[in-house]
Amino acid sequence: MTAKLELSSNQKTLKDRIIVALDTSSLDMVKKLVGELEGYVSLYKVGFELFTAHGWDAVDLVRKKGADIFLDLKYHDIPNTVSKAAEVICEKDVQMFNLHTLGGLEMMKKTREAVDRRSAIRKRKPIILGVTILTSHSEKDLARDFGMNKTLDQSVLDLAGLAKKAGLDGVVSSPQEVEMLRKEFGKDFIIVTPGIRPPGSPKDDQKRTFTPQEAFECGASYIVIGRPITSVSNPRQAMEKILESL
Numbered sequence: 001m002t003a004k005l006e007l008s009s010n011q012k013t014l015k016d017r018i019i020v021a022l023d024t025s026s027l028d029m030v031k032k033l034v035g036e037l038e039g040y041v042s043l044y045k046v047g048f049e050l051f052t053a054h055g056w057d058a059v060d061l062v063r064k065k066g067a068d069i070f071l072d073l074k075y076h077d078i079p080n081t082v083s084k085a086a087e088v089i090c091e092k093d094v095q096m097f098n099l100h101t102l103g104g105l106e107m108m109k110k111t112r113e114a115v116d117r118r119s120a121i122r123k124r125k126p127i128i129l130g131v132t133i134l135t136s137h138s139e140k141d142l143a144r145d146f147g148m149n150k151t152l153d154q155s156v157l158d159l160a161g162l163a164k165k166a167g168l169d170g171v172v173s174s175p176q177e178v179e180m181l182r183k184e185f186g187k188d189f190i191i192v193t194p195g196i197r198p199p200g201s202p203k204d205d206q207k208r209t210f211t212p213q214e215a216f217e218c219g220a221s222y223i224v225i226g227r228p229i230t231s232v233s234n235p236r237q238a239m240e241k242i243l244e245s246l
């Protein structure tokens, strides 16, 4: 085991802005990772794979270890259904969750209202993020398959604008879009970005990646990192290296 890293105050702040993606279906793996990274990581992303396999047990396990949760389930349904699901989320005490902006203004507004109402009697209010255009879509796909004839950037800006209008706290975006979104929506808009690779890490299936430092410099509020931390032999050392690079 490596000695505990002495973090500068700037690194301490940045540490709380790094979200580690728990992309696994194994609860044992989660236990092992969260144990190894105790003190180094304060926020984990639980997405479809883990949630489909273990539901709230996975969330509870991480919360019991003292870390927090970004619930990445990208809700996309009618206003009543999503807002009711959001009320359940409020009972579960996660730090942030997301929904699809393409679910529409009404759905986002209703969810905002439900979270505000439910959180008034809870100890805290989860951050609500909107997903704009999935990075797996190209401009060509959007035009051909959905009749969306705007540029990709314009679609992202318009959907992020809709999220803001509905009262959402921010968006999830690719690192390429962070600077544009920060300029457009100002300093209080929360921007969470995956697609991050520390210097020297393999890109895996990510195409255009930013380093943690680049993403923060562009204005990211939080960055999401998965495999460069979770798929290496020494996750704690990987995290130390990332913190040292900032």
Ligand code: C5P
Pocket: 021, 023, 045, 047, 134, 135, 136, 174, 194, 195, 196, 204, 206, 224, 225, 226, 227, 228
């Ligand atoms: O392992 P890696 O760092 O590539 O993991 C990134 C995480 O962010 C994964 O959970 C992936 O699903 C998520 N993500 C992404 N790109 C997006 C949206 C989400 O990589 N556009």
